[in-house]
Amino acid sequence: MTRTAIYLRISDPRGDRDDRFGLAVQERACREYAARAGLTVQKVYTDAVTGVTETRVGFGQLLAEADAYTDVIVYAVDRLARHPKAGYALLETLQAAGLQVHTAIEGMLDLEDDAGALNFGVRIVMADAERRRIVRRLTEGKKQKVRNGQPLAPLRCYGYQNGEVFEEQAQWVRWMYQQALVTGTHEIMNELQRLGVPSSAGHPKWNRDQVLKILRNSVYRGEYLYGRDRRTRRAHPDAISCPCPRIVDDETWYAVQRAIDYRRSGAGRRGSRTDLFSLTGRIRCAECGAAMVGRRPGGPDTRNAGYVYYACGDPALMRHRKGCTHRKFYPAVDVHGAVQAELERLARQPAQLASMVVTPTSRPIDTDKAVYDIDAQLTKARNAYLRGIDTEDEYAETKATLLAQRARLLALAEGGQPEPVADAGHLQRALTEALELGDLHQAAGRLGLLVRVAPGGEITLALDPS
Missing domain, CATH: 3.90.1750.20 (Putative Large Serine Recombinase; Chain B, Domain 2)
Known part of the structure; x- marks a missing residue:
């Protein structure tokens, strides 16, 4: 006795109507085919998805219960899918589950038979071509409506x-x-x-x-x-x-x-405007060391909407403040003016530049990869000696060279590499060129400028040319 399921698909539940693609029409045709073929229908599965979608709820339920059936009927090939890739994938999935696939229009589908495979291929390509024509007609209809001065639907977006x-x-x-x-x-x-x-x-x-x-x-x-x-x-x-x-x-x-x-574009830190907050990323609280961020009041009725200022700690970073009591707001225009004036003063008094440079410290050097490579070469040299490829003297010479390189790397990693000390003359030239730019943000970047603001409003500058 055959146990048969019916699989029905429409593209949109709003389009379920009594025409050639409605669920009722599809089911009636499938039941009539089952009666002619002597198949006993036990359950109907439905989906409301497009013909190019392979992930389907109803289809998944059918596969989960595939052991209960021997056959499955769909209305037509284009109801299974409207795209060659999706059509072949779904048909092969049903056949792999042990189901014989039928269509109420074309009859039995069998990819093992040459004629059946050719018929299915032609049908699925025709279904894809029809889908493309439908999409083009719908798209052109929408464009024509907009050309006539009408949105596709009344505006319902925010506002x-x-x-x-x-x-x-x-x-x-x-x-x-x-x-x-x-x-x-x-x-x-x-x-x-x-x-x-x-x-x-x-x-x-x-x-x-x-x-x-x-x-x-x-x-x-x-x-x-x-x-x-x-x-x-x-x-x-x-x-x-x-x-x-x-x-x-x-x-x-x-x-x-x-x-x-x-x-x-990366010209400024995300969420900031360096034309308004020129010291973004370079200004810090002298008390806790946290970055000071540019802010402005909010609300559509705010009378001070043009007032921009720096304050210690973004709300998202409050947990890192560790009890900082610095709560004062500093107008951005005042901070920028004070920093600009100090840079211009330093340009006239280059002797003070050297005292502002951050003291260089030793940087640790990561030699792990180089040491790993040398160890690998030592292993290869030993294997070559054991296999008789290299003589004992050749192996000893190679080993001594590699061990010496390894020792130098380990010593370098332990001692670190000192930062280069900035030349005072170079700093003065860099400062002069930076001031000529007329852009405080670019000038700060070229100089490696660090600005610290104390709770009393005192501003100190430091240079980190590294």
């Missing part, structure tokens, strides 16, 4: 409701764009959560991807795009656009894109 600007959220979109000019997405995310701003899900929980999608989306400057890269949110060369209600102006939107690209 919009049913295609119109939702001011309760739009004010925070504008705030995010203003913040993105001076800080990164991580800082914006933290501030939104601290202020309790509801996300699109309705709760005050944000992540960096949500913030970045808002900052990259051209909808907010009044341009709806069809044809964007899903990962970068950038428009493809053949993207189609149409106007939509805007929340931010073009100048702000493009400035934010440049700021994001600038931070991602």
Whole structure:
């Protein structure tokens, strides 16, 4: 007695209808085929996935219970899959499970038979070609709708409701764009959560991807795009656009894109702007040694939105502060001005430069790999001697040379290598060239500048040219 299962597939549950691809139509045709072939249907399995997807819940259940059946019926080859690779993989999986595969349209499928394999190959290629035609028709229809000035659906992204600007959220979109000019997405995310701003899900929980999608989306400057890269949110060369209600102006939107690209290019530490915080990564608290970070107040109604400052310890690093009491905020413009003035003074008094250089220390040298290589050569030399390839004198000479090299490496590793001492004349030239750049961030990088700020506001400089 044959025990038969039916496998049905539609691409989208919203498209389940009474036409040639509806579940009811497929099942009726499969049962009629089973009656003609004398097969007894015991269970029906369904999936609502695309024809190129190989991972399927209903198909997985069928495989898990494959021992209970001898045959399986699908409506047609294109209901099994619409891609050659997926079609062959799924058919071979069913046959490997001991099931004889039938289709209500084409009949029995058998890859072992030449005619059957050819028929299946032609059918699956035709199904793939039809899928491509469907995709092209749908894509062209969507593009035409956008060309006619209509988004594919009413805008529902953050800041919009049913295609119109939702001011309760739009004010925070504008705030995010203003913040993105001076800080990164991580800082914006933290501030939104601290202020309790509801996300699109309705709760005050944000992540960096949500913030970045808002900052990259051209909808907010009044341009709806069809044809964007899903990962970068950038428009493809053949993207189609149409106007939509805007929340931010073009100048702000493009400035934010440049700021994001600038931070991602590695020109500054992620989450910072070195044009506003020129000492990023080079300014530290004199009390605890933690990095001082550039911050600015948050909130769309903040009157001091242009006030930027340095403070000891990012909130994410508070656990490393170890009881630091340094809580004062230092305006960035004042700190930059004081450092710039001190550098200009040092340029006029080069004799003090040498006293500011960090005392060089010995650097440990990693010789493990070199020693390992020498040990391997010693083993090879010994094996060559034991096999009679090298004479005893040749082996002794090679061994002595390698052991001497090994001893020098171990001595070097133990003593370390002293850092080169910076030449005062070279430092003066470097300082002069750095000041000519007119960019404090680049000047600090060239000099290896280290800035320490004491709780009383006293600023001291040091140079680490290494």
